[in-house]
Amino acid sequence: MxxxxxxxxxxxxxxxxxxxxxxxxxxxxxxxxxxxxxxxxxxxTPKNIGDQAICAIENGKASFYTQAGGLPELKQAVANYWQKFYGYAVDQKEIVITSGAKFALYAYFQAVLDPGDEVIIPAPCWVSYVDQVKMSRGKPVIVHATQAHDFKVTVDQLEAVITDKTKVLLLNSPSNPTGMIYTQEELTAIGNWAVAHDLLILADDIYCHLIYGDAQFSAISSLSPAIRQQTMVINGASKTYAMTGWRIGFAVGDSEIIAAMTKFVSQTTSNPAAISQYAAIEALNGDKxxxxxxxxxxxxxxxxxxxxxxxxxxxxxxxxxxxxxxxxxxxxxxxxxxxxxxxxxxxxxxxxxxxxxxxxxxxxxxxxxxxxxxxxxxxxxxxxxxxxxxxxxxxxxxxxxx
Incomplete structure (x- = not known):
């Protein structure tokens, strides 16, 4: 057998x-x-973050299940962070906390893809995108960005691969593995193109605080209300706060999709580790x-x-x-x-x-x-x-x- x-x-x-x-x-x-x-x-991990985790243990807060989609206190910390960094307000119903940003991506694909739905993925790309789409019954469509063009795709390249089965455009900026960043002008053109074709946008912003030189990070979800309405943002604590082992990610976007992702989380991982959630509250709210x-x-x-x-x-x-x-x-x-x-x-x-x-x-x-x-x-x-x-x-x- x-x-x-x-x-x-x-x-x-x-x-x-x-x-x-x-x-x-x-x-x-x-x-x-x-x-x-x-x-x-x-x-x-910065000491102030670890200290709050220890405090949660000593106070008995880390001993129990939390809500599957995350602690309300952590969702509020994410909402506060969103207002400061992304420049627009979000409600707790537009937020789900997950066991790492990687699982937030997987939960999103599971929530939105039906068999045969296509996801456009610019490459070079992070290693798990393609297989996560396949695991979610979707079809990855790879668009190759060349080194000569700083590993960034253009609207013309996207237009060449869109079909009536295309449902999601994935963008990762700054990129893993290239470290390249799309400019505000480039993102605006791509975002408007996605809106015109009624595509969902999945923005993996996990490296958004690791920016160097004169470069600036632009969030595609912050560019216009129309683009924002189509966009789900994936972020987390791992890279910015040296918290890879704590496994805290979050997704912010359309409340209907967030509800579907939360349902999926409830049947798979349940809540992220409680102690990690209390640490993440301090990461977002505390000294930087x-x-x-x-x-x-x-x-x-x-x-x-x-x-x-x-x-x-x-x-x-x-x-x-x-x-x-x-x-x-x-x-x-x-x-x-x-x-x-x-x-x-x-x-x-x-x-x-x-x-x-x-x-x-x-x-x-x-x-x-x-x-x-x-x-x-x-x-x-x-x-x-x-x-x-x-x-x-x-x-x-x-x-x-x-």
Missing amino acids: KKCSDFVLGMDESVTLAAANRAKQLKSQGRDIIDLTLGQPDFK TQVEVMRKEFEARLNTIYPLLCEIPGFEVIKPNGAFYLFPKVTQAMAMKGYHDVTDFTTAILEEAGVALVTGAGFGAPENIRLSYATDLESLLEAVSRIKNWINSSNQSSGSSN
Whole structure:
């Protein structure tokens, strides 16, 4: 008897988690591995946030189920934050709290997609979008943005793929894996196009506070009432507040869709962990000093390692202005080392240079690799040095026969 479903057997594993797991395996064997795979801040959660979690435990607040869609107090904190940052008011019925932003995305797809509904996804894109759409009975439609155009799609590209089955346009800005940000003008054009075609917009804003240099974040939901009415915003505590392990995400948008998402949550995860919700209230309402300290450190790391990465032979790099990833094109470097497949190339860097990166193939970019600079600068400098030395070493490698 076949034990597992065809659907799950055919599902792709997250390339990010697979790379991270392989790095952990090698480390456990005593290998000196620098892990640049995960989008996980290397900072501790700010003390004021942790203190409120401890307080919730000591007061007995963290011992019980909460409402499936989240604590009213946390929803109010989200509403207050929304008014300040996004510039418009939302009601608690337009908010659902989830076990991580990743699950908010999945709950949204489950809430809005019928079999065969199409979701336009600009690529390079985060690894789970495509499979989550498939898991929700939808059809992902990939639109490829090129490095020459800063990894951003245009209205003309979107117009070329729309059909009578298109229901959702997904936008992630700043982007994982590229770190690029759509301008207000670009978002306005895309938003107006979506409204004209009566499409839903799913805005993944999880990196909205990690902005560098002179760049500015523009929220598509803030551009006009018409665009806002079509838009569901996904956000969360993980990246901004160094709370990846706490698993708190939230979705804000149309109350009918939020109600459907809440129903789905009630039958799957139930409420997010109570202790994490109380911590998130403090994250949103409390002191933000450490948040800015972390942002400045990410920017300093970017400014330090970006020019060094540009010096690696065969690497073509554009400087991102958000998130904490670099996404170099490595086709020339692959050719120098005798590789034709970016996943094999990435594996070789891990096995031979001791640096764990993520293949761009899983992001829909088979010419690129992703590295996260959400780790300490000393490790980043050593990693870039190792990669450069490996590229400069003899071209006789395990890939030369490919």
